[in-house]
Amino acid sequence: MRYIVVGAGAVGGTIGARLHQGGHDVLLVARGAHYDALRRDGLRLITPKSDETLDIPAADGPVPTGDDDVLILATKSQDTIAALDPWPHDLPVVCAQNGVANERMVLRRFERVYGMCVWLPAQHLEPGVVVATGHPYSGMLHVGRYPQGVDDLGHQIVTDLGKHGLVARATPDVMRWKYGKLLGNLANAVDALVGRAQGASEVAERARAEARTVLERAGIAYSTPEEEAEVRGHKVDARPVEGVERGGGSSWQSLARGSGSIEADYLNGEIVLLGREHGVPTPVNEVLRREADRFAREKRPPGSMPLEILLSLIDKP
Template identity: 50%
Template sequence: MRFVVYGAGAVGGTLAGLLADAGYEVRLVARGAHLAVIRRDGLRVLSPAGSRTYRLPATDAPGDLDWRPGDVVLLGVKGAQTSAAVRALAACADSGTPVVCVQNGVANERTALRRFADVYGVCVMFPATHVTPGVVVAHCAPVPGILDIGRYPHGVDGTAEAIAEAFRAATFHSVLRPDVMRWKYRKLLTNLSNAVEAVCGRLPAGAEVVARLRAEGEAVLRAAGIAFASESEDAERRGDILRRQPVEGQSRDGSSSWQSLARGTGSVETDYLNGEIVLLGRLHGVPTPVNAHAQRVANAHARAGARPGTRSLAEFMAGV
């Protein structure tokens, strides 16, 4: 089994390095300055254990890869980039190539299933950071993250087990989840606060806006008849597995949305987090004013090229 990691950011890049450590052959698809540094200096993965540099073949065009039977795609791009990534993959990879969505949000798997027959969802619990080109940071040890996997839309099979085994060999916790989307919808609810955190910085414990965002989300999912894991199930799964430890010279200042603003990408993934709740609310007649507001404000903040954490919570919530 060879892995093609499409999107070598915080999650994809760290996962690629650890899979290589476990003896798996890995190829990267990356872009821009990040790709340039990887090609020149290698991919540097920082962790509580220290620093390692990986010289992995990398390209910005999946058609450049020598595709083989048994290749598995690990899709690590943001939700807004999934459609383009899947189109690029479909132009060069066999339609039977397994595509594994190691991503936040719940729309990626459906997009991949339009072009590929074997699609897998992963519920990602993995504190990692990518701000500097060529560098990714894993913040937990000895287990860097939890990557539970299942087929989309439901079920498990031998391929899912083989991928879970590879994740475990790379020191992750990974179990098979025939209902993996139920867990990904819980993660979606957790990620609804990313937009506020990205714009305002870390939120105070028990922030009212977080409760309002998630209450809207739960109401929408219930109206849509979509099952989601409970908070208690999520807490039990996490347990004390993810132990954050210092990484020399590094801090984890925010979520993936915060990191997008820090890199000045001009966009955040809020359309596929808060925007998913807004979409479902409109489809099922459930008001979602707080999520719609968070989506608008975060997108405007990103388009303006503003730095993360530069507005007060009161400024963010004005007009809700």
């Protein structure tokens, strides 16, 4: 079985590297300078215990595929449709992405869709280089067929992922875990806008409290932090990496790279959408969504909004 990783950035690059190290056939799909570096030099994977360059095949677009190919989609949610559009629709797709909208979008075009709840601290700010800070494992991945269940292919994917450097779990209710992860990811916009300013965590908790009210009104189940802590334990602890300055999360990295887009519409915006559908006000998440989008569009640097400005926008009458 060949794994075609579409979007070989922080998450996709780490998953692809670990599958390659586990002896599997892997193709990394990337664009621009990152693709050029992968093709020329290979993928440099830096972890708390190692620094190695892996010779993994790379492409900058679709390639001929076969019956044993599996697409692992690791792009940001706003790029999902464009990233998958050129690929044959009879291939299975694993959505290794934040948010909860991707699987449903993909299911419109692809029959076999799998959700993946990703706990994998990593950053990608330099072409050809991925830094995975999780230790002793780079990440924990819950995998299940969308919308529910685990089939034979799902079990095979879990087995393959777990061969080197990753913990993988077959999870029939994978979307419940992804909704739980969504609650945590609501802080991504806070991180992108104000960085680690004192008081930022309180804003993130306000966004999560608002979201829990929405999910409960909508009747949507989600995993709890206590469940997550029990399952994860100390299998994926973020550790410092010598010589690498720690950046922020995925949304912070989008601003740092000046990509021009950010995932807030599919994180905070998911809560805003559900709130509107179920009559629950969501002012905190709406401001975070709107301002994160504006920062990305205007290519503003991460962490450059004073916390007091963000609070004034949230609490504006």
